[in-house]
Amino acid sequence: MSDPQLVLAARVQAALSAAFGPSYADADPVIRPSQFADLQSNVALPLAKRLEGERGGKQNPRAVAQEILDRLDVSDLVSDVQVSGPGFLNFTFSDEWIAAQAQRALADEHLDVPRAERPQKVIVEYSSPNVAKEMHVGHLRTTIVGDAIARILEFLGHDVVRDNHVGDWGTPFGMLIEHLLDLGEDKAASNDSSVSDLTAFYQAARVKFDGDEEFAERSRKRVVLLQAGDPETLRLWNVLVDVSKRYFNVVYGKLGVTLTDDDIKGESFYNDLLAPTVKELEDKGIAQISEGALVVFPPGFKGREGEPLPVIIRKSDGGYNYSTTDLATIRFRHDVEHADRVVYVVGAAQALHFQMVFAVAGMAGWTGDMRLEHAQIGNVLGTDGKLLRTRAGGTVKLAELLDEAVERAGTEFDKIERKEPLPAAERADIVEKVGIGAVKYADLSVALDSEYVFDFDRMIAFKGNTGPYLQYAAARIRSIFGRAGVEPQDATGPIVLGHEAERALALRLLGFGAALQQAGDAAEPHKLATYVYSVADAYTTFYENCLVLHEDEATRASRLALSAVALRTLATGLDLLGVPVPERM
């Protein structure tokens, strides 16, 4: 283990237990970044308070800090440690220790990031588009944030289940199937635009449903057949689902997302579980009839007029709704999948819905130790501060948005002067990665619950805290290896730290594990994005101050090795965010 924070935390804890007894072994050592040293421990200040109760009489935090220091064994780690300010312990790591840890990261294919001691089964529910509907900007964030969370947790050694909770069930499918029959189902197989243009297909069905009573009646009957499991209806339903899956995969391909067909567990999957779920709620006496519907009133939720707010689990017409599905899903994840944690990457507007559904699941005893969390995704806004729309006022299709990002990246890319033009194929590859990476990084670098204004110019800028800047930083490191005629994986060091910028870079690189840990625990990818940017920043400072190639053999070997760790940390970090990294730019 080489993570400075974790190493230090363990040492301070040992000292606490030695100085004050075993009951202090679990105390948080409060290790924090410091402006006066590499890290500081703030534990003495709260501890002094606690000791006052036990010892009786005032305790000076500085004296407590000194007591800890007296029992602290960190001689192999630090070059300096001292009591400072009101009672902080300031630690400065020795260059030798930092270099040794960087060397470990270099030698380890996992960059010496520890895998979880107790791996959890984590279900990450994300993307969740609707069958027979176009994916729009609203799906952008839930898809890429969820994908990043899944990748990060996986890297940390957890058992991650990607769960694409596709909207593939419900009343609209009656009219969609009837419309498909009217058009002729061969249109689906031949990818005719009357079907493959999902927006047009859906709207045409809707128009007929609203205007043609005979069609509407057929549609309603079709829904009944669908839910009863009629084989021919299910076959037609599958035709629609397949068209949509093909379309989802095109978008996922553009987006570089790890979701596959195997990750789809749509609403239809839970269809047979709805009735048993509702029955259990009835049997347990949790559900009751209200205004003709079967509902649960979780305590503490109130509506407009202060009246109790229900979760409707069976509509007055006998049908089920999405609350029922979500409850059945929780029950399944607990009883069958045995998940330790479920992360719902879904829009913030559904916050109340999830709170209530989680509460009902808790009442029914379906959660146990399973941690349910809603990662509330903020809206993507247009420059007018309202939900992003097309100029005509329609929803922005995700695929078109991505195509425009790539096109704009190309325009910017071609403005850059270069000695020799890149081959067309390579240019296309780079531009694709820059455009998509820019959009993804812009999204992943801000807190997932905050809204943001979608602005191509800001995202695709090649300077500042942007995807292209980070891609460029990585490409520039690769370029050094190109000049050296050495592959990054062949750089073996030994790493020796001399210059201040080398030390700062190495220390920064050792923080990868802690950054991932925090991003994973909180399910907040932007914490990783912030870290990755800080690595690029530390590297450019190093790059400006320390020559790599034009130095003596030992310095060159050390700096190449340091560059190799930096490159892999950058590339791995960006990969976990789902941001592609071109070899050259």
Place this chain on the structure above:
RNA sequence: GUCUCCGUGGCGUAGUGGAUAACGCGUCGGACUACGAAUCCGAAGAUCGCAGGUUCGAAUCCUGCCGGGGACACCA
């Protein structure tokens, strides 16, 4: 009305209850005859919405107020 999220330099944001609030854009001033200037260095710029409270210590926790977004019974 209730609940909820948010309010941090001109703009966009970060910030595990810890010391002098960090970064990017923009502005101003510098740096290419050595590894990619798509870069870097420096400067100016903030009573962290307001007022109380808890705490040795608050941008962070609590209460109230102001301002904004969102949700609030049979669509998902």
